[in-house]
Amino acid sequence: MVDALRVIRDDGSTDPRLDPKLPEKEALRLYRGMCLQRILDSRMLALQRQGRIGFYGPSLGQEAAIVGGAIAMQPDDWIVPQYREPGAALVRGMPLKDLLCQLIGNSEDPVHGRQMPCHYVYRKGNYLSISSPVGTQLPHAVGIAWAMRLRREAHAVLVFFGDGATSTADFHSAMNFAGVFRAPVVFLCNNNQWAISVPVAKQTASGTLAEKAAAYGFDGIRVDGMDALAVYRATREAADRARDSGGPTMVEAVTYRLGPHSSSDDPSRYRDEPEVASWRARDPLVRFRRYLEHAGLWDDAQEARLEQEIGDEITHAVQEAERAGPPSPDTLFTDVYAQMPGSLREQMQGLGVRGR
Numbered sequence: 001m002v003d004a005l006r007v008i009r010d011d012g013s014t015d016p017r018l019d020p021k022l023p024e025k026e027a028l029r030l031y032r033g034m035c036l037q038r039i040l041d042s043r044m045l046a047l048q049r050q051g052r053i054g055f056y057g058p059s060l061g062q063e064a065a066i067v068g069g070a071i072a073m074q075p076d077d078w079i080v081p082q083y084r085e086p087g088a089a090l091v092r093g094m095p096l097k098d099l100l101c102q103l104i105g106n107s108e109d110p111v112h113g114r115q116m117p118c119h120y121v122y123r124k125g126n127y128l129s130i131s132s133p134v135g136t137q138l139p140h141a142v143g144i145a146w147a148m149r150l151r152r153e154a155h156a157v158l159v160f161f162g163d164g165a166t167s168t169a170d171f172h173s174a175m176n177f178a179g180v181f182r183a184p185v186v187f188l189c190n191n192n193q194w195a196i197s198v199p200v201a202k203q204t205a206s207g208t209l210a211e212k213a214a215a216y217g218f219d220g221i222r223v224d225g226m227d228a229l230a231v232y233r234a235t236r237e238a239a240d241r242a243r244d245s246g247g248p249t250m251v252e253a254v255t256y257r258l259g260p261h262s263s264s265d266d267p268s269r270y271r272d273e274p275e276v277a278s279w280r281a282r283d284p285l286v287r288f289r290r291y292l293e294h295a296g297l298w299d300d301a302q303e304a305r306l307e308q309e310i311g312d313e314i315t316h317a318v319q320e321a322e323r324a325g326p327p328s329p330d331t332l333f334t335d336v337y338a339q340m341p342g343s344l345r346e347q348m349q350g351l352g353v354r355g356r
């Protein structure tokens with residue numbers, strides 16, 4: 001494997017030349033965000049199996065590459081997700097209940113039950129709606145970044161995508177436009193080794209994904225995606241440069257999808273357990289916990305308290321969300337036209353609902 005930037009060593013100490021020196025509060029916020037995403041995943045997969053939500057895309061193994069990247073951005077920056085980053089929205093302040101209501105698609109779902117399940121959005125946190133078609137979020141992110149340049153706003157955009165997305169035409173269009181127009185974007189590629197059942201070796205003939213950036217005229221950097229501080233450092237530097245008119249950067253986080261692609265997938269049908277086990281041994285939560293312990297910031301009692309707290313928060317959010325009823329039928333018609341056309345009004349009346 002080509003060397004990737006790494007900050008946290010096996011014993012929890014850090015490379016002093018690379019350590020971003022996170023303040024204690026930030027380090028704990030990052031760890032909490034990763035633990036929340038981990039626990040949320042197992043709870044949501046269980047809810048899906050019980051038929052209480054329709055669909056879920058977990059991110060087991062990718063917590064550092066997601067939360068480490070999100071936390072490196074400023075609140076006025078934008079985050080453009082693929083579909084595995086609830087941790088990035090939650091760390092920006094998205095209420096868990098809003099996420100749960102979207103997963104159920106009920107009357108309190110911020111998008112009124114109209115999106116596909118597990119396609120949440122957090123407008124207040126500048127977190128764009130999820131893109132299911134692989135790669136389509138990349139030109140959207142570059143568009144937002146270009147708008148920032150035109151408005152002379154010194155912000156940046158962080159866009160998440162997978163190794164599979166690097167094979168799409170949208171990846172090329174987005175990288176090319178961003179390079180030519182120096183759009184303030186950080187392209188964070190979560191190379192989790194698989195695109196459902198297609199391994200990364202069948203996705204590209206390039207040695208790395210990061211090196212693709214060179215063809216578009218900007219830097220690509222490869223980081224250990226199981227190391228939250230490495231992802232944080234690279235993303236932070238790239239975002240600072242972007243805000244400072246230095247143009248885009250691609251960050252390839254080398255990571256692994258330890259779980260299924262989604263609640264509809266069974267990875268044992270296409271990959272071998274020894275491969276999974278070798279990556280499980282590099283668990284990003286264990287690595288970061290070792291760092292916290294080494295710095296004297298964490299112990300077993302704090303870990304137990306955090307797990308309990310997160311578990312209770314999720315239970316509470318599920319209870320609250322399950323109390324809301326289904327969306328009212330008039331939401332089939334609202335929010336589309338400023339002036340509802342007569343044909344729609346007729347259908348709405350036919351359904352026996354009143355317009356708003």
Ligand SMILES: Cc1ncc(C[n+]2csc(CCOP(=O)(O)OP(=O)(O)O)c2C)c(N)n1
Nearest residue numbers: 132133134161162163164165192194195196
């Ligand atoms: C344009 C398009 N083609 C195919 C699919 C089906 N599909 C959904 S996710 C996925 C794999 C994407 O892999 P990757 O980009 O590596 O992201 P990961 O799921 O590994 O995070 C595919 C092929 C799709 N959603 N959109």
Ligand SMILES: [Mg+2]
Nearest residue numbers: 162163194195
């Ligand atoms: Mg992938």
